[in-house]
Amino acid sequence: MDQKIKIELYRTMVLIRSFEEAILRDYHADKKPAWDIGAGLIPGEMHLSAGQEPVAAGICANLSSGDGITATHRPHHLAIAHGVSLKALAAEIFGRETGLGKGRGGHMHLFDPASHFSCSGIIAEGYPPALGQAFAFKWKKTPNVIVAVTGEGAANQGAFHESLNLAALWKLPVVFVVEDNDWAISVPRQASTAIASNAERAAAYGIPGERIEDNNVEAIWRSAKTAIDRARSGEGPSLLEIHTVRLWGHFEGDAQAYRDDLDAARAHDPLPAYEAQLIGEGFLDAAQAEAIKEESAAEVEAALSFAKASPLPDAADALRYVFA
């Protein structure tokens, strides 16, 4: 893999982590001393993606303009890696009129038609609309693909299986991705899933399936490339399960008392690991890494400043946008 791609993967991962750390900081800043999930500059549930950066970076580096992604309730890493405006993303999280959904959606309901990005807060239910986007790409005779992402808990939902069957049957240009972060809120995958690898489920639909271990961004990049190329060439869908890590809680405020793997998870933080790898390989030095982190932090702070300076929606407009 050439240096340019490696640095791009690293830069994307750093940008995502910078964003999530800044949201984490601002989310908690004004919810103390009494915890109130609905209070503060950022109200509501907050599902952050720290640890899952390799999934987003590795996939999105293979996407072109016109390709799309559907994400889950934990969508920021994929939105950022796919090039959704950081300012509009941040403004939506802060519930501002300048946000992706003008403050109507919130962080689990992000839509950016320019980049064909969307997400759904309902487990596995982002897959079916992705089929339709793929169907439309095919009908328009564009070479575009859609990557539909969900978590390992979703592989036990009916929507997951209906979607794999229909996409395989109609050879739709979709890549199905399962982000396996080991935990469905508090339930470990071995307590919910009868098989060790959800990639095996691909066999049921006659499509390629692959499980990628170790949260390795370069392995993810390579497998995603194969699957995306296959979809783009009209050969139909693939299923990738990526074993990743959830460094923080299911949502902010989740004390994670149920987790016995937290030390191990933190020891597998993919960001310092990839940085050390690139430095060891001679593709990056400490000064360059620092510069990338500073640039990312500056970009993130600019986005958050934009969000905080943006107006809140007018309460008089609460009934707008139900219908076109």
Added chain:
Amino acid sequence: MTVTEKEASPAIRRLTTSKAMVEGIAQEMERDPSVFVLGEDVGAYGGIFSSTTGLLERFGPSRVMDTPISETAFIGLATGAATEGMRPIVELMFVDFFGVAMDQIYNHMAKIHFESGGNVKVPLVLMTAVGGGYSDGAQHSQCLWGTFAHLPGMKVVVPSSPADAKGLMIAAIRDDNPVVYMFHKGIMGLPWMAPNPRALAPVPEEAYEVPIGSAAVVRQGNDVTIATLSLSVHHSLDVAEELSAEGIECEVIDLRTLVPLDRATILSSVAKTGRLLVVDEDYQSFGLSGELAAIVTETDPRLLKAPFLRVAVPDVPIPYSRPLEYAVLPTKTRIAAAVRKLVG
């Protein structure tokens, strides 16, 4: 042009409701290549209730697609395709089946436009068969329009005549919002159901829209307003004619659209008659009939000179056995009794 003007022409040809619906779909498919049809048995079979007859032969399998029995996947597919600029018509064979796919309907199809702050449009038609009266039991006989109308983000249209079936279909396809199009099996003019003379009627040949959100006063009268929809319009008209001989003149309003509801037509009729009967084949409680009562009372309770009445399904699943089913459906007997009570 309006349908009413066209209906005045004596030379107009007549179609069944199902054929009128199909004609509307076909004309839009001719006009707009982004319109396509998908669902269970919409291809070679032509729709279990003849809502797609002949479309496969005319437009081919790339635009008329049978799907697996995977309502979540294919209704979701329609939503996704709509967000990318296509105009799908997706059939849910019986509305009773919505339970297996409701997340795609009310959490996705109906909410994406709102959640996106108006940046993403979802122009699709979800058409579905409703209604009972032929002993199909509790899971294949419901209307459920109140359920869909209750949830924000989808328009709901319910034609009762062939001309409206075509015009509302065309309006639904051209609308930039998700439109739930609910057709009663008993109005389709199917040769394998009880004959319904009102299911065959004049239909203009060219493409036209019946505006969504507009009710029709299908019979004028000064004594009682009957607000109703779908097959119950036919029953109400029959009752109105029967009672006219007794000197009771009913005004019958075919609501045609539930979302958005044409409040003005209902209120102005009630202001005239002072009596309101709602005839609704959906369940009685927490639904359409209560909503219409609320609209009148929150506007001006003095509009009513007799207590509000409703004839609906009295909160039981639709029974299978004929005497039981007809005991709970809004039959002509029940409608006539309610009107007599209102004027008595």
